[in-house]
Amino acid sequence: MTALRLSLVMAVSAAAGVAQLGGIYTINPMQPAGGNNFTTIGAALTALHSQTVIAPVNFQVYDDAGPWTEANPVATFINGGTAVISVRAPLTMGISAANPVVFEAAPGEFPVLDATGQPFGVVLHGTQFVTIKGFEILNATSDGVNIYTDALSQAQANLFSNAVIGCRIHDIGGCGISIYQNGGSPSIAFEGTIIRNNFLWRCQVTHAGGNATWRNGYLNERRSIRAIIENNTFFADTGVGPTFGVYCTYYAAPIGGPAASFFNNIIVKTVANGNVIRHIDAASFPLTQDNNVYEDLSGGQFLGGASGVAATFAAAQAAYPTLDANGRSGPVLLANGPTGDLHLTAGSLAIDAGAPIAAITDDIDGETRPVGSAYDAGADEFSVAGASVTAIGSGCPGSGSLVPILAGNSLPTLGNLTFALEIGNAAPQSAAFLFPSLAAATPAIPVGGSCLVHIDLVTMQLLTSSGFGPFGPNQTDNTGYTSFPLPIPALPSLIGASIYWQAGISDVGSPTGFTLTNAVATLLF
Numbered sequence: 001m002t003a004l005r006l007s008l009v010m011a012v013s014a015a016a017g018v019a020q021l022g023g024i025y026t027i028n029p030m031q032p033a034g035g036n037n038f039t040t041i042g043a044a045l046t047a048l049h050s051q052t053v054i055a056p057v058n059f060q061v062y063d064d065a066g067p068w069t070e071a072n073p074v075a076t077f078i079n080g081g082t083a084v085i086s087v088r089a090p091l092t093m094g095i096s097a098a099n100p101v102v103f104e105a106a107p108g109e110f111p112v113l114d115a116t117g118q119p120f121g122v123v124l125h126g127t128q129f130v131t132i133k134g135f136e137i138l139n140a141t142s143d144g145v146n147i148y149t150d151a152l153s154q155a156q157a158n159l160f161s162n163a164v165i166g167c168r169i170h171d172i173g174g175c176g177i178s179i180y181q182n183g184g185s186p187s188i189a190f191e192g193t194i195i196r197n198n199f200l201w202r203c204q205v206t207h208a209g210g211n212a213t214w215r216n217g218y219l220n221e222r223r224s225i226r227a228i229i230e231n232n233t234f235f236a237d238t239g240v241g242p243t244f245g246v247y248c249t250y251y252a253a254p255i256g257g258p259a260a261s262f263f264n265n266i267i268v269k270t271v272a273n274g275n276v277i278r279h280i281d282a283a284s285f286p287l288t289q290d291n292n293v294y295e296d297l298s299g300g301q302f303l304g305g306a307s308g309v310a311a312t313f314a315a316a317q318a319a320y321p322t323l324d325a326n327g328r329s330g331p332v333l334l335a336n337g338p339t340g341d342l343h344l345t346a347g348s349l350a351i352d353a354g355a356p357i358a359a360i361t362d363d364i365d366g367e368t369r370p371v372g373s374a375y376d377a378g379a380d381e382f383s384v385a386g387a388s389v390t391a392i393g394s395g396c397p398g399s400g401s402l403v404p405i406l407a408g409n410s411l412p413t414l415g416n417l418t419f420a421l422e423i424g425n426a427a428p429q430s431a432a433f434l435f436p437s438l439a440a441a442t443p444a445i446p447v448g449g450s451c452l453v454h455i456d457l458v459t460m461q462l463l464t465s466s467g468f469g470p471f472g473p474n475q476t477d478n479t480g481y482t483s484f485p486l487p488i489p490a491l492p493s494l495i496g497a498s499i500y501w502q503a504g505i506s507d508v509g510s511p512t513g514f515t516l517t518n519a520v521a522t523l524l525f
Helices: 003-016 041-050 313-319 457-465
Strands: 020-027 052-061 072-074 081-088 101-105 112-114 120-125 130-133 136-138 143-149 163-165 168-170 177-181 194-196 199-201 219-222 228-230 233-236 245-250 261-263 266-269 275-279 288-290 293-296 303-305 334-336 341-344 388-392 405-408 420-424 431-437 440-446 452-455 471-475 482-485 498-506 514-523
Touching: 020 041, 041 052, 041 072, 041 081, 072 120, 081 101, 081 112, 120 130, 120 136, 136 143, 143 168, 233 245, 245 266, 245 303, 266 275, 388 405, 405 498, 405 514, 420 498, 420 514, 431 452, 431 457, 452 457, 452 498, 452 514, 471 482
Parallel strands: 020 052, 052 101, 081 120, 101 130, 112 136, 120 143, 130 163, 136 168, 143 177, 163 194, 168 199, 177 219, 194 228, 199 233, 219 245, 228 261, 233 266, 245 275, 261 288, 266 293, 275 303
Antiparallel strands: 072 081, 334 341, 388 514, 405 420, 420 482, 431 471, 431 498, 440 452, 498 514
16 A cells, blocks of 8 residues: 555545544654654554554554553453553454554664563454564563453454564563464464564563463464464573473464474573473474574473474484474574673574575664575674775865865775775876874864864874885876775784775865875775
């Protein structure tokens, strides 16, 4: 649906006085209520529960007022309480594949759902086509995200395509994400639930009541079918309960069934209890499972449950060769697992270990995938500040008002023996010198006329006194061009080195007798 159509739909609905939702709305307490802005999550939920969805709805949530701690009611058959976000299907009309609903972080915002003292951070009760995206969710006593239905919200067919994407879920009493259908008639399942690009740590801290049929893992499915579980990172240093598995299923066939895909995930387990993966009932292996990376530091059993058991990942690969044929086991090298920094660091086994997935083009931070030769496993796509040449400031005019320019001929990568800095637009047939430094001048230093020195003079003098520069003189040609070759050796010790450069050119047409180029910062990699 185009933006024009959305605008027309909303305009016609408003003119007619009909309570209908469609389009983009904000949830921001720092802005006035009204129009397309709600000042509370509860107000947005009230609108969603009382109006008909007639077009895609996007609620963009802001973080300006701090963590969200609202307690919105959850009315379920056995699992009542409150949640910061509580979407209740019996009260919501019009949501469909064509008209989905998304709650997500507004661009550039990092909203936190703090469920301290509440059972849930998010509850999607009997919903379908609802997405939760880009939130930090913490401190729920039961589940971070609870996707649930029962007799109070029973539909006539399976519930499709709820999604949890790009969230950070931690310090949760029970499951980080629980997908649970509680029976009733007719018997249905959540189908095609999407779990992608999430960080989960410090879940299953208390087992949240000890229910052994639906609250077992960091991610737990019961009466779920064809779930899509891709590019998530689990750091399991907590976990209790007799049937604990970091990824755990209890499908209760024939209502539920295997996941459609379990791809490109990372599971690091340090807690001694339970399994890395546990399928409580038989025939529960995902339909496709591959390119996952595991690091089990617990010394416990890798795979458990009625579908099959294996002491280690290697034993699981040998016993079940169709599962994780390209999977890996070894050092994941997370930045800081216990504090929730689940980004990859250099040398991680997960780098380039993933398979391409058309629906995933970025990572949990919004950075593009892939970087390097292949997709990384987990929610983070590892990247480093690569080699770069960055212009700083501008030069000053000389003869004919020409302003000389300094730029690189390529990227300053290790082993690039043809790298050079080039001067253009300078006075023809003039002497040029290139000066190095280890920092930029802040602020820039005036040296006459409109000329400014953009490099630090102290470190410039240190470098030149040690014989590293100045380079030149090089004579510019008839077009005002010259080049300073700066071959870069393939020395790992140079990785991350920054050198700043600026050139001066003799110019008899300038009041000062010279001109200066802009400066450049070169980052070697």
